Amino acid sequence: MQVFSNSAISLDGKLGPVNYDHMRLGTAEDLRRMSWLRSRADAVLVGGRTWRAWSLPLIEDPLVVRQPRSTPMINAVLTRSGAGARSGRFYAHPHTRPVFLAGPDAELEGLPPGTPIHRALHEPTVAWAVGILGAHYGVRNLLVEGGGALIAQLLEADLLHELNVTLCPLVLGGQGGPTLADGAGFDPSSLPRLELLSHDVVGQEIYLRYRVLPRAPGSGATG
Numbered sequence: 131m132q133v134f135s136n137s138a139i140s141l142d143g144k145l146g147p148v149n150y151d152h153m154r155l156g157t158a159e160d161l162r163r164m165s166w167l168r169s170r171a172d173a174v175l176v177g178g179r180t181w182r183a184w185s186l187p188l189i190e191d192p193l194v195v196r197q198p199r200s201t202p203m204i205n206a207v208l209t210r211s212g213a214g215a216r217s218g219r220f221y222a223h224p225h226t227r228p229v230f231l232a233g234p235d236a237e238l239e240g241l242p243p244g245t246p247i248h249r250a251l252h253e254p255t256v257a258w259a260v261g262i263l264g265a266h267y268g269v270r271n272l273l274v275e276g277g278g279a280l281i282a283q284l285l286e287a288d289l290l291h292e293l294n295v296t297l298c299p300l301v302l303g304g305q306g307g308p309t310l311a312d313g314a315g316f317d318p319s320s321l322p323r324l325e326l327l328s329h330d331v332v333g334q335e336i337y338l339r340y341r342v343l344p345r346a347p348g349s350g351a352t353g
């Protein structure tokens with residue numbers, strides 16, 4: 131499976147404000163590019179906090195990508211708690227299919243009938259989540275839209291192949307807000323390394339596309 135991420139970050143590397151509310155950082159051009167990236171994917175995966183901040187269907191804008199999908203876009207949420215909306219547009223889009231990938235203690239009562247829930251026996255790993263999406267839904271191209279907790283775990287597990295970043299001309303500041311890769315941080319002796327594939331300057335934004343290089347065998351991160 132090909133796993134790629136897309137994030138908009140401020141110049142100080144943040145995904146959003148310190149209160150973790152949803153904040154749009156990019157321009158209309160950034161949204162257009164997001165639609166193209168979504169159109170490459172069979173599924174979008176987000177962490178629970180990202181989903182709660184923006185509980186809307188994750189799919190390309192048909193005004194940007196006119197090619198219709200042959201199968202619904204899986205909208206997968208990875209959660210330990212299960213907290214979040216039980217109704218609303220997230221569940222009602224004709225071309226998306228919500229799926230929950232949950233820890234053993236997640237409380238997911240009240241979801242619309244028929245919403246798939248996959249429960250891990252222990253603390254879920256991103257490898258387990260990616261494996262479920264491949265095995266149960268035939269996902270071959272997985273777009274990860276964050277947040278930083280999820281991206282850090284994918285980098286640590288060597289499961290992220292491509293990282294797309296829109297660098298926005300903003301400084302959010304503050305301590306404790308979400309960044310591109312959170313968690314405990316990586317061991318300095320085995321940091322994830324990336325290769326720049328393309329850079330594109332449009333207006334005031336820079337669109338960066340990186341290939342994530344395979345970790346050296348035996349290298350471990352603590353993130």
Ligand SMILES: NC(=O)c1ccc[n+]([C@@H]2O[C@H](COP(=O)([O-])OP(=O)(O)OC[C@H]3O[C@@H](n4cnc5c(N)ncnc54)[C@H](OP(=O)(O)O)[C@@H]3O)[C@@H](O)[C@H]2O)c1
Binds near residue numbers: 136137149176180181
């Ligand atoms: N600028 C951008 O492009 C962009 C993109 C995405 C997000 N954001 C922003 O980033 C912020 C969220 O960042 P974040 O790093 O906190 O987000 P996150 O990775 O979406 O959320 C962390 C949450 O994901 C779930 N999770 C993570 N790892 C898990 C695991 N191994 N097993 C089970 N559940 C797991 C948990 O959800 P539960 O709490 O449900 O248990 C955890 O609290 C929000 O402000 C959002 O708006 C911005």
